[in-house]
Amino acid sequence: MPDHPIKHAALLFAMQDEALPLIRRLELADKGPISPPMPMRWYDGAVGALRIDVVVMGADRRFGIDCIGTQPAAVATQLVIDKLDPDLLINAGTCGGFIKRGGEIGKVYLTGGPFNFHDRRIPLAPFEKYADGGWTLCDVDAWAQALGLEQGAVSSGNSLDMNDDDAARIERAGTIAKDMEAAAIAWVADQHEKPLCAVKAVTDLVDGPHPTHEEFERHLHTASDALSETLDKLLNYLADENRR
């Protein structure tokens, strides 16, 4: 875990629907856009002595939908670190899980990495490792044990589906959670040497029989509620650690 006590955690969510259960549960204040005209929205509050910021990607100016994917996530991470300078970044959201690795709808993972990209293929020797990433940015062993949560590799890409190239990289890394943001957040966090963990709730089973986009829509609210409950526990655990 990070060397210094965590007094201030910033949570990054891609979608409003993923974040709302936690925002309501913690009664966070709506601070508006964190850096207009960029769409990212900022909420703040506290859990005990732990200061909490939540940043959600917000709605695209032109298309009107949540800015999911790695490009907005990278920009949001830069804005959060630059403007809020938290002790810990938490990427919270939903993910695809894998039946063959114990994944179930609504299951929640807590992990400090490795965070990989599965859709950056750059077959030039010095760029290959950079393309994949593989960042581990926080030791969450004690937290995961205390909360009874499983850890493992997260893999990010800009597609909700998965083609053969993606699948090969996802498999090679023993991925438990497929998402669309974590590795981009990890890249920015790594440049700043900021600790990052991810809390990811399963909306769909990548190796199951149902199309990802159908499962995603069906289970988004269930998974987001489970996510909020786990985040509440984690934040209270971190707040309690502060008092020791």
Added chain:
Amino acid sequence: MPDHPIKHAALLFAMQDEALPLIRRLELADKGPISPPMPMRWYDGAVGALRIDVVVMGADRRFGIDCIGTQPAAVATQLVIDKLDPDLLINAGTCGGFIKRGGEIGKVYLTGGPFNFHDRRIPLAPFEKYADGGWTLCDVDAWAQALGLEQGAVSSGNSLDMNDDDAARIERAGTIAKDMEAAAIAWVADQHEKPLCAVKAVTDLVDGPHPTHEEFERHLHTASDALSETLDKLLNYLADENRR
């Protein structure tokens, strides 16, 4: 073209080797990192009455190589707009060309869009258009005509290679230039309502007989020299327009 006169242009390059010929040609001053500890480097100078900033992605802290790809490009664009507020963004760099659309090694395109992504597949109705992008952010007709340059669609993704999913999207858009940054820059520029054009020099022929990564390495310097020459002409043209 943009409504107001262009007094200040900011150029975004992914790789140092792509940018150096222009930096030397215009004798730009090295201003160091634009927002440490992020790796992006900043150079400034002028062409006549036109103020010029150049921002290059810089070297990854961990992997030591140029931060190519869409995530650093998105962050760099946010930093450039936030800190420098130029009248015009120019994404300058190398690209893959297409023989079937008249592409040749060293050919240079000037385009204001459309800028598309070819590796963001989100088959949920409201997200599909956002995923593809399709931003046109600058009317460059007069500039392209004056300089004798061809225009057309640019398509961006995080891989140097191209798989079938990428190829289908690249083909559908009638793409003339395949790159790894333009669409990410376009997304950020669009949130800020900033005009963006791209100047792209062909290093490799995507539909040719040679593997992309071999051609890319062989032609990077030739293409970067051609790029620098065209950029010099464009910047002088814009500077002259200012005097009218």
